[in-house]
Amino acid sequence: MFPSADATREVSESESSEPSSKSSPPPSDQLVSRYRTFCYHVLGERLDRGEPNEILADRLKQAGINATPGMHRSVEILTTVFSVVAAFAVGLVVFRLFIHIPDWYAYLALLVGITFAAVLLGFRFLLSTRIANRKDRLDRELPFTLSELSVLASTGTSPIRLMRRMAQRDHDPAMTAEFQKIVYKTDVQGKDLITALAETAKESPSTSVRESFWDLANMIHQGGNLDEYLRNKSDDVMKLKRLIQKEFIERLSTFLDMYVSLVLVGVLMIAVGAFLINALGSTAAGLDANELLLLLTFGLVPVAVVMTIVLISIAYSKAE
Numbered sequence: 001m002f003p004s005a006d007a008t009r010e011v012s013e014s015e016s017s018e019p020s021s022k023s024s025p026p027p028s029d030q031l032v033s034r035y036r037t038f039c040y041h042v043l044g045e046r047l048d049r050g051e052p053n054e055i056l057a058d059r060l061k062q063a064g065i066n067a068t069p070g071m072h073r074s075v076e077i078l079t080t081v082f083s084v085v086a087a088f089a090v091g092l093v094v095f096r097l098f099i100h101i102p103d104w105y106a107y108l109a110l111l112v113g114i115t116f117a118a119v120l121l122g123f124r125f126l127l128s129t130r131i132a133n134r135k136d137r138l139d140r141e142l143p144f145t146l147s148e149l150s151v152l153a154s155t156g157t158s159p160i161r162l163m164r165r166m167a168q169r170d171h172d173p174a175m176t177a178e179f180q181k182i183v184y185k186t187d188v189q190g191k192d193l194i195t196a197l198a199e200t201a202k203e204s205p206s207t208s209v210r211e212s213f214w215d216l217a218n219m220i221h222q223g224g225n226l227d228e229y230l231r232n233k234s235d236d237v238m239k240l241k242r243l244i245q246k247e248f249i250e251r252l253s254t255f256l257d258m259y260v261s262l263v264l265v266g267v268l269m270i271a272v273g274a275f276l277i278n279a280l281g282s283t284a285a286g287l288d289a290n291e292l293l294l295l296l297t298f299g300l301v302p303v304a305v306v307m308t309i310v311l312i313s314i315a316y317s318k319a320e
Helices: 005-017 027-049 054-063 069-097 104-154 159-167 173-187 193-203 207-222 226-280 289-319
Strands: none
Touching: 027 069, 054 069, 054 104, 054 193, 069 104, 104 159, 104 173, 104 207, 104 226, 159 173, 159 193, 173 193, 173 207, 193 207, 207 226, 226 289
16 A cells, blocks of 8 residues: 555654554564565575566566565465475374374375365465455446546546545545555656556556556546546446346356255265265275265365355455
């Protein structure tokens, strides 16, 4: 988040006249910050001194993550290593002391492999999810922001004052942060408004926001009816938002069919198989009926339910 120059002066004046009342960051944030610093000192500095990863740097900016590519990769690599070592140690204790099965080493290797893949892919998924979530927030707030901009533009306010006014809002935090970046680039870095708009548009994960900022830069550079453009753009974005919400309603029926067919029927079939195994006195991959039912109850069912909830949540966030 980049505060404007006016906001910075107001904060400085208020801090000089009143005692500081800002609370320290939560312990969890402090712990994460220290861990990231540790990873950067161990590995990140070496990675940053190598060939720059422009693609990862752009993705980190789109996700709103204030970290260098070297820091991000060092956290990813070291976390994967620590997780694999912990999974191996815990699995070794569990299979040697609590669960006695013939091919325990194969299950231990499977556990370590799943942990490695889950952590490594989890970091990639987390970055993509943060970009998608930030894009969704921007797309959700954009129509109302454009409407507010059109009202301010109709009063004859200059473009730079428009940007400063939008950067000082206390609502729509995602779009307000974008305008704060623009003001930061103009007031602190000394760039002109058109360049600031173009650079902020390049760093945005939302296609609609990028197009809006580029169009604003062209309108300011070439001249035109800014009020009319903003009103038309707001209507177009709102129509697109209604279409997305309609698609989400249609997608809910698909999720319901998937949950019934894959989760409920699949769980029932596994339970029936466990009872047959018990009746025949055999095992499945070294697991008897009781162990299979425990795996089903505390493993497969919660994972299936959580995955369904995650899919619905992702679809809902895009439709908001």
